[in-house]
Each structure stands twice: as C-alpha cells, then as structure tokens.
Amino acid sequence: MAMDHGDPLAAVPGPRTGPVVVDPIWHVRADQLVSRLQTLGCGRKAPAAGQIFPDFVLPDWRGRLTSLADMCRDGPVVLSFHRGLWCPWCRAELDSWQDAWPDLRQSGCRLVVVTPETGALAAAMAARVGEAAHVLCDVDFGVSTALGLTYFMGHDLMRAYTEDGLDLVLHYGAASGILPIPATFVIEVGRRVRFAHVDIDFRRRADPAAVLAALRL
DSSP states (O other): OEEEOOOOOOSSOOOOOOOOOOOHHHHHHHHHHHHHHHHHTTTTTSOOTTSBOOOOEEEBTTSOEEEHHHHTSSSOEEEEEOOOTTOHHHHHHHHHHHHHHHHHHHTTOEEEEEESOOHHHHHHHHHHHGGGOEEEEOGGGHHHHHTTOEEEOOHHHHHHHHHTTOOHHHHHSSOOOEEEOOEEEEEOTTSBEEEEEEOSSTTEEEOHHHHHHHHTO
C-alpha cells in the first residue's frame, strides 16, 4: 500500500512536522500533471521486480563516488529516489524512513536516498535522515533519466513553482524543467530487484511496512 501525504508546497525545508492541510490548487495541478504523464507512459520503463538493476556510480553528499554494486555486495539495499527537500512529500517520506530505520537495520539492509540536489542542500538531506540513510547526488538527473525516472514538468507548472517562490536553479543548478519520478526499490545482492514502487503521482510513496515485508521474503 502506498502512502499519500497531504502537505502543501514549501520551498524551505522545515522541522519535522505532521501532515497539514494542502492548498487545493496544488492537488488540481498534480492531477493534471499525472493525467499527462499517464498518457505519455512515463515511468513504465523503470526497473521492475525480478529484473537486474543497472549498476551506476554517483557521488555522495560529501563528493565521494559510490557504486550500487559495492553498496549491495554484503546485503540488500533499499534505494529511494527523491525530488529534494523542497518537496513536502519527499520530506514526509524521509521521516517515515527514519521512523522505520531500526527495523531496516535489523533486517541487515542499507537505505540509500538519491536526490538531484547537491552541495548544502544534499548535506541538509543527510542531516535530516542522520544515520538512517546514505545520500547520493544524481547530478543533472543522469542516473534517474537512464532508468526512465524523469519527465518534463511543462512550462505552466514551472511558472507556478516560480510564482510560489521555488527557485529550481538553486535546487538543481538549472531550470531545465526536469523532475525525477519518486521511486523505491529493494535490491538484493547481485542487483536483482525484489520490490519496486514507481508512481508518477508524487503524492503516493512506498510504505516502509511493504518494504519491510519484502525484505522478510
């Protein structure tokens, strides 16, 4: 079961909070975006359960290069792709992973969070999750694009974000209009995918309980 976090757009990462009332206009915009992405078939080519996840190399938030093959050599990896700390649904998901961290650690797996943000913003994400996750930086959306996990948001949505105070250049280094599709995978030793949650509706995220159930299989 996917989690649906109701939380308004907010450009500045704030303290950990519970769900708040979302401005209905953002649900309308999200529904319009999801309808367009469904028509385009976005996300359908992402890795699925039973497939071998492609290896990749990314820098962590400190700039140290890390490969997926190395990370899942000694045990399973929970790999979670995010839009960044500016996204309230991403913040809510990160908090849910932090809450689930004791059970994840007991299962012997590693939690890896991938964000297109870099520098101080990636460091802020690492500080938010603490020891619960290894934070990697997908610079210019290279890995997420190769995996079929990106899309162009459209000029209308770009303008709406700007009018609401979100500076995409600050967060991504360029106003390309590209966003990642939030996705979560459980990857076994040998890089076989045991569990995959890919949803073009960024309001719905993988439930840690479902991930933990997959780890117990």
